[in-house]
Amino acid sequence: MMHAAAVPPRLRVGLWLETLGAWTLAIAWVAPLLYAIWAAIHPTGYAARFDLLAPLTLDNFTAAWNAAPFPRYMLNSLLLVTFVTGSQFVLGTLAAFVFARSTSRWTGLLFALVLVQLMIMPDMLIIENYRTMRALGLVDTVVGIGLPYVASAFGIFLLRQTFKQVPRELEEAARVEGCSTFGILWRVYVPLARPTYLAYGLTSVAYHWNNFLWPLVITNTVETRPLTVGLAVFASTDQGVDWAIISAATLLTSAPLLLAFLLFQRQFVQSFMRAGIR
Amino acid sequence: MRGRATLHAWLMLGPAMVLLVAFTHYPVVATFWHSLFSTPRGARPARFVGLENYDVLAADPIFWQALTNNLIYALGTVPLSIALALVMALWVNGRIAGKAALRVAYFTPTVLPMIAVANLWLFFYTPDYGLVDRLTQLLLGWGATNWLGSRETALGAMMVVAVWKEAGFFMIFYLAALQAIPPVLYEAAAVEGASRWEVFRRVTLPLLGPTTLFIAVNALINGFRLVDHIIVMTRGGPDNATALLLTYIYEVGFRFWDTSQASALTMVLLLLLMLIALAQFTFLGRRTHYR
Numbered sequence: 001m002m003h004a005a006a007v008p009p010r011l012r013v014g015l016w017l018e019t020l021g022a023w024t025l026a027i028a029w030v031a032p033l034l035y036a037i038w039a040a041i042h043p044t045g046y047a048a049r050f051d052l053l054a055p056l057t058l059d060n061f062t063a064a065w066n067a068a069p070f071p072r073y074m075l076n077s078l079l080l081v082t083f084v085t086g087s088q089f090v091l092g093t094l095a096a097f098v099f100a101r102s103t104s105r106w107t108g109l110l111f112a113l114v115l116v117q118l119m120i121m122p123d124m125l126i127i128e129n130y131r132t133m134r135a136l137g138l139v140d141t142v143v144g145i146g147l148p149y150v151a152s153a154f155g156i157f158l159l160r161q162t163f164k165q166v167p168r169e170l171e172e173a174a175r176v177e178g179c180s181t182f183g184i185l186w187r188v189y190v191p192l193a194r195p196t197y198l199a200y201g202l203t204s205v206a207y208h209w210n211n212f213l214w215p216l217v218i219t220n221t222v223e224t225r226p227l228t229v230g231l232a233v234f235a236s237t238d239q240g241v242d243w244a245i246i247s248a249a250t251l252l253t254s255a256p257l258l259l260a261f262l263l264f265q266r267q268f269v270q271s272f273m274r275a276g277i278r
Numbered sequence: 279m280r281g282r283a284t285l286h287a288w289l290m291l292g293p294a295m296v297l298l299v300a301f302t303h304y305p306v307v308a309t310f311w312h313s314l315f316s317t318p319r320g321a322r323p324a325r326f327v328g329l330e331n332y333d334v335l336a337a338d339p340i341f342w343q344a345l346t347n348n349l350i351y352a353l354g355t356v357p358l359s360i361a362l363a364l365v366m367a368l369w370v371n372g373r374i375a376g377k378a379a380l381r382v383a384y385f386t387p388t389v390l391p392m393i394a395v396a397n398l399w400l401f402f403y404t405p406d407y408g409l410v411d412r413l414t415q416l417l418l419g420w421g422a423t424n425w426l427g428s429r430e431t432a433l434g435a436m437m438v439v440a441v442w443k444e445a446g447f448f449m450i451f452y453l454a455a456l457q458a459i460p461p462v463l464y465e466a467a468a469v470e471g472a473s474r475w476e477v478f479r480r481v482t483l484p485l486l487g488p489t490t491l492f493i494a495v496n497a498l499i500n501g502f503r504l505v506d507h508i509i510v511m512t513r514g515g516p517d518n519a520t521a522l523l524l525t526y527i528y529e530v531g532f533r534f535w536d537t538s539q540a541s542a543l544t545m546v547l548l549l550l551l552m553l554i555a556l557a558q559f560t561f562l563g564r565r566t567h568y569r
Contacts, residue, residue, distance in 0.1 A: 014474075015373065022369040023376075025362075026383035029442065032398040033386060035409065039401075095294035098287045107287070110295060117302045119555045123503050124524060124547055127531045127540045128305035128312070151297035181286055210391035212506040213524070217532055228393040232510055235397055243401055250394040261389045265382055269450060 033258075039247035060248035064234075067245065069222045070252060073230035076142060077209055080226050084146040085204045088155045089197065095151075096159030097185050100166075111160075117153035126217050133218060140224050145215050149208065155200055162196040163189050195270075202260075202268055209257050227253045306548060313541035324538070331542035341543065344514075344521040347433055351522055352501025355440045359497050360490060362445040367452030368478075381453075384446040392443060392506035399439050400426075400511055426512055429519040436520050439507050444500055448493045455489040456482070495558050502547060523547045 040060050064070065099111050122129060129148050130139070138144035166189055174184045190197075212228045219225045225233070231253045235246050261268060313331050315324040335341050370381045387395065402409045403425040414420040425435045459482065467477045505524045508514065514521035514529065521529075523543065531540030 018369065018372070019374045022374050022380055025366070026380050029446065030383045030386055031409070032395065032402065032442075033390065035401070036394075036398050091294040091297070094290040098290050102287060104287075107291070110291065113295075113303065114298060117298060119499065119551050120302060120306060120548060121499070121503065122301050122305075124527075124544065124551070125302070125305040125309065127527065127537055127544055128308045129301055130531075131308070131312075131537070132300065132305070147297070148301035151294040151301070153298070153302075156294060181283075206389055210389075210393070212391070212393050213509065213528065216509075217528070228391050228506075231391075231397070232393050236510070246397050247401075250397045254390050254394045257389045257391075258386075261386075262382070265385070266378075269381065269385070269453070 036247040036250050039244050040251050042244065044242055044244040060244045061252065064245050064249035064252060068230060068234040068249070070227070070230065070249070072222055073225055073227045074256075076224055076230075077226040077228075079142050080146055080215075081205045081208045083142065084149050084208045085201055087146070087150040088152045088204055089201070091151055092155035092159050092200075093185070093190065095156045096163055097189060099156065099160045100163035114153045114156055117151075118157070122148035123211075123214060126214055129214070130217055140219050140221055142224055144218050145224070145226065146208070148214070152204070155204065158196055158200050159193060162193040166192050198267065202264075206257055206261075309541045309544045309548065312538060313545050315538055317536050317538040327538075331538050332545075334539060335542050335546070340518050340521060340526065341546075343518050344523050344526040345546070347518075347520065348502060348522040350433060351437055351440070352498055354437050355444075355501055356494060356497040358437075358441045359445045359448055360493055362441065363448035363493065364452055364486070364490075366445065366449040367456055368482075370449065371453060371456045381449075384449055386446065387443050388447040390443075392504070393510055395439065395443060396507035396510040399435075399507070403435055403511075427516055429517055432512055432516060432519045436508055436512070439511075440500070440504050443507075444497065444504070448497065451489055451493055452486065455486050459485050491558075491561075495554065498554055499551065502550065523550075 041056050041058070043055060043057055043059070095114070099107055099114075125148075133139050133144045133147075136144075138147065170188050171184055174188050179187060209226075210228060211226075212232070215226050215229045216232065219229060222230075231249055234249055312324075314326060314328060316322075316327045316330075318324040366380075366384045370377050370384065374380065405411055405424045405427070406422040408425075410425060411420075411422055414423065423431065425431045463481050463485075464477065467481055472480070502523060505522050505528075508520050508522060508525050509528065512520045514525045523546065527540050527543045527547065530536050530543060
């Protein structure tokens with residue numbers, strides 16, 4: 001925090017204590033994950049016995065993979081996040097463009113209506129949204145899981161903030177060159193908002209990959225269940241308390257996001273900060 | 279020309295607005311409407327019952343318990359996650375060795391599905407041979423504790439999981455705010471000979487004000503929304519000790535299929551959220567982050 005050249009001894013002790021605290025907290029924060037890895041790569045008997053020489057095995061992963069339709073669940077989750085995040089991008093971009101550039105009082109009012117969703121999320125409206133889905137015949141479909149989230153206030157809000165910072169001159173120059181409204185949006189606004197798309201896209205993918213309650217309510221077959229619901233069904237019925245296999249299944253469920261995050265964590269955090277979400 | 283621009287604007291807004299109204303605004307109104315009717319059962323159609331569902335709610339001890347639990351859960355997790363997020367951000371932004379690794383460690387729980395997290399914590403809380411019991415035995419000499427099975431500890435155990443899950447996410451917002459503070463301010467404070475604590479209290483903390491409020495509102499909403507782990511770990515038990523409004527809505531709506539009663543419950547949740555929104559708009563004004 002401070003940029004002092006020479007650190008006095010009292011501060012050095014303080015720094016040492018802080019480092020200790022920071023690392024203790026960090027270990028506590030990754031402990032569940034480390035434990036899951038430990039339990040998953042050792043035979044069941046070692047789930048609660050920490051022996052460095054315990055034999056390694058991948059059997060738990062194969063057992064979990066074969067014990068439940070995880071490939072299908074994974075496909076469902078992939079379809080879900082592609083559908084949701086993709087549609088959020090398209091709808092959010094179109095709406096945010098209007099909100100960023102219109103000065104009409106009507107759009108101001110509509111924007112206030114959009115912001116309502118920041119507070120009252122579809123997560124809490126499961127009873128009525130279930131009724132709606134039943135009326136639309138979308139119960140137990142991937143579209144049914146995703147549809148309530150496709151128009152996202154958070155996305156529209158973020159993109160509007162970003163679009164507002166685009167200089168008007170750029171837009172006018174493009175117009176002089178003969179660009180249509182969509183051309184301006186596509187060639188000027190969208191490229192300039194790339195960090196926002198990345199930050200928002202990653203958040204959205206993580207949110208919907210991990211979402212549980214609404215998918216639990218709206219799905220009831222293997223063909224539509226996303227990974228989270230599949231994992232819950234698997235852990236509650238099939239396995240009793242075989243921690244090794246449950247840990248393996250848990251890791252399989254989290255792996256895609258976790259890997260993506262570890263690979264892109266720097267970009268992830270930075271695009272988050274650059275998008276000005278604060 | 280003007281007319282065409284307006285038409286374009288409406289066409290571009292249309293899809294998002296239709297879906298937003300269909301799945302956010304309409305359900306709010308419909309929830310209220312349906313809460314005034316009885317639940318249709320078999321051949322009996324729904325009939326208008328006025329406020330009867332709310333009377334039933336007021337007389338339902340589980341509802342009051344869920345409401346109390348939820349307030350404890352929200353008011354307990356919010357300050358804890360904020361404080362932890364701030365400490366994490368200061369550390370990750372400071373001079374500590376291995377900052378990048380720390381940042382990854384703190385942020386990791388955010389990307390894990392709550393449901394996967396629940397499975398792991400279920401094992402941690404296992405009496406006797408779970409890690410929590412082993413630690414308390416090693417450090418404090420405590421005996422076996424049934425963390426999830428006893429009324430006194432179950433809600434606290436759920437709050438720990440929630441804080442663990444969300445603190446790293448809020449850290450990112452603090453980190454962004456910290457890095458936006460102009461270094462000139464710190465240099466000026468150094469010239470004045472201010473101590474580290476003074477710098478933190480008089481420079482850093484006031485500048486983090488808007489971020490803190492933004493995080494507080496989001497954490498508060500999460501306090502009513504983040505219930506996945508409860509549904510898996512305790513199902514609201516033991517004896518409703520971990521029942522929250524949303525878990526109770528799920529139970530009443532999708533286990534007992536009493537949708538009218540669940541609608542009345544949802545109205546209570548919505549009312550609470552509207553109060554938060556109102557407080558936010560009065561205390562903060564719009565300017566802090568809806569600019």
